Amino acid sequence: MFTNFFMRLVNSFPxxxxxxxxxxxxxxTPWVFPKSVKLHGNSSKTMSVSSxxxxxxRNEGSGGVKCLVGDRDGVIVVDHGSRRQESNLMLNEFVxxxxxxxxxxxxxxxxxxxxxxxxxxxxxxxxxxxxxxxIVSPLFLFPGRHWSQDxxxxxxxxxxxxxxxxxxxxxxxxxxxxxxxxxxxxxxHCLLQASGEASECAICAGTNxxxxx
Numbered sequence: 001m002f003t004n005f006f007m008r009l010v011n012s013f014p015x016x017x018x019x020x021x022x023x024x025x026x027x028x029t030p031w032v033f034p035k036s037v038k039l040h041g042n043s044s045k046t047m048s049v050s051s052x053x054x055x056x057x058r059n060e061g062s063g064g065v066k067c068l069v070g071d072r073d074g075v076i077v078v079d080h081g082s083r084r085q086e087s088n089l090m091l092n093e094f095v096x097x098x099x100x101x102x103x104x105x106x107x108x109x110x111x112x113x114x115x116x117x118x119x120x121x122x123x124x125x126x127x128x129x130x131x132x133x134x135i136v137s138p139l140f141l142f143p144g145r146h147w148s149q150d151x152x153x154x155x156x157x158x159x160x161x162x163x164x165x166x167x168x169x170x171x172x173x174x175x176x177x178x179x180x181x182x183x184x185x186x187x188x189h190c191l192l193q194a195s196g197e198a199s200e201c202a203i204c205a206g207t208n209x210x211x212x213x
Contacts, residue, residue: 072133082111119154194210194211
């Protein structure tokens with residue numbers, strides 16, 4: 001079930017969920033999807049992007065799918081990193097699913113801290129496989145300091161070792177309707193497991209966590 005969740009999530013990013021201003025003591029800043037992004041590194045190129053999807057775009061009139069990630073692009077899927085090895089290994093499994101589902105040629109896992117491979121390691125592996133442009137994609141839910149400061153800083157340091165290689169740090173998952181489905185199905189499965197109607201999922205296996213106390 002865990003595999004199905006993320007395969008569905010990776011398979012479809014149909015559109016942006018607009019964030020309006022919230023009536024509160026502090027007014028929330030609306031999420032604005034950029035019309036273009038600046039590629040970092042030794043490059044003056046600006047890349048146009050669409051608010052409909054960062055994974056694939058429909059070609060108008062053709063019905064086909066235009067893939068924005070090419071054979072010379074490397075994708076680094078980065079999570080926080082954990083001292084718990086089982087958690088780190090799950091990133092490897094997610095990257096396998098992501099690579100298989102998208103068909104992207106160069107995809108590497110990385111941990112921001114606490115575990116290997118690091119972002120610098122993954123950057124190097126992508127370049128060694130022929131990538132001349134790197135997309136660092138945080139496996140984080142919402143924007144925060146790690147996305148706005150830490151990961152860009154680490155990526156910038158990694159890029160210094162590879163002159164001429166451009167890179168970009170993409171947005172975190174954010175508000176997306178498929179994440180609602182993932183959470184609902186996770187809750188449903190945990191309740192079934194707690195009632196003895198389902199076995200433990202891959203995350204909870206051997207922990208006896210899914211039970212009422």
